[in-house]
Amino acid sequence: MKKLVLFSFTFALLFSLLPTNEAKAQVLDGIYEKEHVPSRRPVPYSQLREADVMWKKRVWRCIDLRQKMNFHFYYPINRINERMNLTNLLVYGQTHEGVVLYDADENDRFTTILTTSEIEGKFDAGTQERKIVQDDGTEIVKEFYQPINYAEVKQIWLKEEWFFDRQRSKMEVRILGIMPIRFTEDPNTGELQKIRLFWAYYPAVRPILANHEVFNRFNDAKRRTYDDIFFKRFFDSYIVKESNVYEDRRIAEYRDGRMALWEAQKIKKEMFNYEQDLWSY
Known part of the structure; x- marks a missing residue:
């Protein structure tokens, strides 16, 4: 009997040391x-x-x-190791790095702080309820978690x-704020809606932007960070x-x-001409 107990204990101990499918492999995904x-x-x-700004x-x-x-x-729409798209990174920063996100009200003043559940609500994500009809005809309510769909973010305002x-x-x-815009269909009318999600105060999120890389289609060894992209104006807008x-x-x-695009070009040209008019050639 004692031998049987000892054998069972030894077998259980060895089984507990075996790797499971849920264990995450701690390997280096790269050459360095x-x-x-x-x-x-x-x-x-x-x-x-202030005196220098004329x-x-x-x-x-x-x-x-x-x-x-x-x-x-x-x-990437879905996170790949440490790579995240811009909106995903800002939401990750709120939940893990203490980044503060503000309500995207019409004044754009960075006044009302949003919670994690409020951010999820902007995406129609989070814990939701669904009615399920059973075989006997009775209805029960079950909760499920709806993840954030970052593919719906089609615009970024600066x-x-x-x-x-x-x-x-x-x-x-100098950039002051970043605001993602979500594109979704109205469930009642089917019309396209543009939902202002949140404002991120740019000077406060620069540290996390500087610690996450952006894909470089020409060289994987020389990837820029989000901070580099904004600083060098490597985008079209x-x-x-x-x-x-x-x-x-x-x-x-x-x-x-088209008239709105022409008006935007007019404003851009006025800013360019102001600088050029300061000099004589």
Whole structure:
């Protein structure tokens, strides 16, 4: 009897030491351990004083993620190891890195803080209930978790300020905020809806943007970070709003279609001409 108990105990101990399917393999997925990007810091800005700013203009830009040049913000839709798309990274930053996300109200002022459940509600995700009819005709309510569908985010808005620094005689730009836009169909009418998800205060999220890489289609060994992409303006966009006396109304409120694009180009050209007019050739 004692031998049987000892044999059973030994067998159970050996079985517990065997690897299971649920265990995660701790192997290096590559030929070297990446140390550069995880330890990166944001690209430092030049020192700026209020007295040095002789001109300033606030604009809002739209980055359409369906354009090929902007694919690095859209993909991967699902996380691949440490690689995440921009919206996924911002939501991850809120749940794991203490990033604060703000309600995307019409004023764009970074005032109302959103919780994790409120962010999930913007995506129609999170814990939901569904009625199920059983074989006997009775109905029961079951809870299930609906994950966030990041594929529905098709646009990114930037809130930024352009200014002329007379100390260095240079026109520069500083991004103030990032706002993802979700495209979805109205379940009742079937019409396309554009839902403003949240605002992320850009100076506060720069550290996490600097620690996550973006896919480089030309060289896997030289991948940029999200902070590099924004700092070097490696994206295509168009202006959708500017600061104005009409409570910063959007261009779409007084122009539509092709006329709205022409108005955006007009604002861009005015900013360019201001800098050029400061010099004589």
